[in-house]
Every structure is written in C-alpha cells, then in structure tokens.
Ligand SMILES: [Fe+2]
C-alpha cells in the first residue's frame with residue numbers, strides 16, 4: 001500500500017488563505033507560507049526583545065522609588081515585562097525559532113527592538129509617563145494583535161494586553177498624584193511629557209507611505225491596521241487624558257478637526273526615528289551593553305540547568 005500523496009503546495013496555500021480569510025487561527029502544526037513564518041518570527045522576536053530591553057529604563061528607578069508603595073508597583077510592572085518577553089520567545093519557538101539564536105541576534109544588534117527604549121529616564125515622573133504614553137501606545141498597537149491570524153501569538157497578546165492596561169493605569173495614577181502635588185512636581189511631569197510625546201508617536205513606526213511591508217502583513221492577518229491609523233487612534237485617546245491631567249502636549253499643530261472627528265497633529269521627526277532605529281539614539285549602546293552583560297553573567301545558570309537536565313535524563317534512562 002502506498003502512502004497518500006502529499007497535497008500540492010497550491011492546495012495547501014488555498015487552505016491557508018481560507019483560514020486567514022475566515023479570521024480563524026493558523027496553528028504551529030499547520031502548513032504556512034515561508035514568508036509568513038519568517039515575517040512572524042521577525043515580528044514576534046522584535047516584540048520579545050522590546051519587552052526585555054523595556055525593563056531597563058524603568059528598572060533604573062526601582063532602587064530610588066519614593067515610597068514602598070511606588071517600589072512595589074514598579075517592581076510588579078517590570079517583572080510583568082520579563083513575563084511578556086517569556087511568552088513571546090515561547091511563541092517564536094512554536095515557529096521553529098531557537099531562543100539562544102534570538103538572544104544572539106539581539107545582543108549583536110542584528111535584530112531590533114522598539115525605538116522608545118533608547119531614550120533615558122531622567123526623573124521619577126518618567127516612570128509615570130512611560131506607563132501612560134508608552135504602555136498606552138503599546139496597548140493601541142497590541143489590542144488588534146489579539147485577533148491576529150497566528151494562534152500562539154494572538155493568545156499571548158490577550159494576556160499581555162490585560163497586564164499592559166494595569167501598566168497604563170499605574171502610570172496615569174502616578175502622574176495624577178504628582179500633578180496634585182507641588183509646582184516642582186508639576187514641572188517634572190510637564191518636562192517628562194515634553195520628552196516622551198514625540199518618541200511615543202514614533203512607536204507606531206514610519207508613515208504608511210514609507211512602510212512597504214504593511215500591505216502583505218495585513219493580507220496575512222498579522223497586522224490589522226496601518227501605522228498611521230494606530231497613531232491617530234492613540235492621539236485621539238490621549239488628548240482628553242492630557243486635559244484631565246492638566247499637562248500640555250508639546251505640539252502647536254494639535255487641534256480638534258470636527259470634519260474628520262479626530263485630532264490633527266504635527267509631523268514627528270522621522271529623521272530622528274531613523275537615527276534611533278539605526279543605533280544612534282541617546283541610549284542604544286548602553287541598552288545593548290547592559291543586555292550583553294546580563295547574558296554573560298547568566299552563563300553559569302544556563303550551564304547548570306543544562307547539566308541538571310542531562311543528569312536527570314541519564315537517571316531516567318533504563
Ligand atoms: Fe509589556
């Protein structure tokens with residue numbers, strides 16, 4: 001008896017496209033186009049790296065938190081980010097990626113992480129601003145990913161988004177507390193918002209006219225909205241929050257447009273974004289050096305875990 005012939009690639013592809021079109025999920029055992037697998041690995045890895053590197057700017061303030069309560073909140077938040085990295089590296093592994101290889105690519109600079117984490121945190125108000133604006137922008141980006149076409153990634157995003165919404169709230173609450181404080185505290189908040197507003201808008205990536213992979217990613221259900229759509233959504237969500245907080249967003253062109261039912265806003269400095277992405281932001285070198293050091297310092301843990309696993313496997317062998 002001969003085995004049934006494997007379905008031809010055209011048939012497999014038709015099945016894949018039908019699943020994506022029906023907004024159902026592609027699972028690790030399913031056939032998928034190589035480009036889809038590669039794009040997802042790149043996107044998930046970049047996302048995982050961002051979670052891990054994103055621990056650094058705020059981790060910088062854990063030992064200097066102004067109270068036990070603030071320290072407990074910040075510790076919980078930074079630990080969540082480590083957890084997000086873990087879910088995402090695991091999701092990448094379901095596509096055949098190797099975690100050690102992804103780490104090598106991060107610390108060699110071959111793979112990117114979010115541009116926002118290359119900016120310094122100069123005051124405790126930055127912890128609040130990062131929660132409010134950076135985690136807020138991450139939520140705008142990530143909520144649609146919960147409906148993405150790849151099962152393990154979309155399921156990881158559901159949990160991550162719940163935790164991101166805690167991050168956003170703790171940041172906003174921190175800023176609200178400072179805005180009810182002294183003039184010096186209000187000035188710290190305003191200075192922090194001035195520094196983080198434009199980099200937060202850049203988190204959505206280059207303008208649509210300069211984003212060549214968007215169309216393919218949308219066709220594959222990896223991406224649900226364009227960069228400019230998400231940026232607009234973020235601005236519309238954030239302006240009323242800024243008003244409630246009593247801070248000014250540093251954009252003279254920001255104005256309600258009744259015809260569009262949205263806010264008009266100025267153009268981010270795309271040359272700055274390109275510089276930060278290509279490794280020339282204020283903290284790129286520092287972030288990678290820190291990550292590399294942490295990786296090297298952890299070598300003995302990986303060796304011990306591997307030795308333990310090998311011994312346990314030996315003991316189980318008949
Ligand atoms: Fe996160």
Ligand SMILES: [Fe+2]
Pocket residue numbers: 081135138163164167
């Ligand atoms: Fe977060």
